[in-house]
Amino acid sequence: MTEKELILKIQGLREIKPKKEWVFLTKREIFGEPEVKPKISWLEVFPRFFFQYKLAFASLALIVVVVCAFGFSQNAVPGDLLFALKKATETAQTAFISQDEQLKNRLELANKRLEELTKIAEQNQSKRLASAIEECQASVSQAADMAMQVKGPQEARKVIPEIKKMEGNIQNLKSYGVEIGDTKNTDNIYKSVVDALLKDLENRTLTEEQQKLLTQAQETYETGNYPDTLTVLMQIQPAAND
């Protein structure tokens, strides 16, 4: 037997190995119960994290979308996708307005629609024109209905600036060649306000000059020219304690 052969035979003893179970158990005994840290890969964590916070993310995203949509909708004009949202917001706001302010609010909304229509006319957006006119008509009609329920001179006086503004908006639209159609509704608004003011002034003690103006207003009223009647009436400032 050569030395090389002997060495090869000795190396055969490398086959002696402990049992794997014993190796494993001994290791556990030596180190004690190891702290089990679950191995979680990102592939496992991400879906868990995602689903756990899915609702929160969805809610947050929804809030962001609603806020953005609300912000953009304020500049929307009839024909825009967000115009419906703008109208819904306005309707919701109306619910929180007192009865005394309802007419004023309706007139403000009517003026908004008129301004939007003016903007469309300015930009020559012919496709949106029809829907914008419809919106104006509906809004003015609602204001007219509300004006018929005007309760007294104080409420009537409060809405005069909005009525005058409406008059200016309608005139402005005419300069672009746009008519909102039947003037019956606007006439009714004027008439309701003028009626309330005339009735009040007829029961008051007026100065000679105020009486003259009242007479002039009554005469104009008889002709059916309510805007001019209102202009005259606005010149009469009755004493506060009357």
Added chain:
Amino acid sequence: MDKQRQIFSGIYDQYIEKIYRFIFLKVSSPEIAQDLTSETFLKGWEAFKKSQNPNPNKHKIENIQAFLYQIARNLLTDFYREKGRTQVISAENIRIIDPTVNLEEKAEFSSDCEQIKVHLADLKEDYQEVIILHYINDLSIKEIAQTLEKPEGTVRVMLHRGLKELKSLLEA
């Protein structure tokens, strides 16, 4: 602590088979080999933890392999002293193949290897150790010299004489 555990866990995985084999070839009993191997690593772990302490007065383990073999050798010395046994076990009484090894492995374990194992046990302790460490556990002469705390030249001589004696025993 977790880092120390992690490091020593690697050491355990690297040396468990070699230490077990070293002990088994000297005690020829798998149960005793398992007990002494466990104790070797337990003592090694305790010493390793202490050596990792930042206290500069503590002794640092320079060579973990030599350190583990030294613990194993000390435990073997204690074992034989306590039991009043001799390290030279007759060929008739020893079980060459680790009985915990499965039947297939037993079948593969050649009769030549059995003979080697028997006669290895008949060698002087020093020769036995250098042959196991060098040819079975793959330690270099330098590593054996560090483990046994003997000059490399002495290790070479012991290895040469050990092989020669083993050969003569096999050919007898």
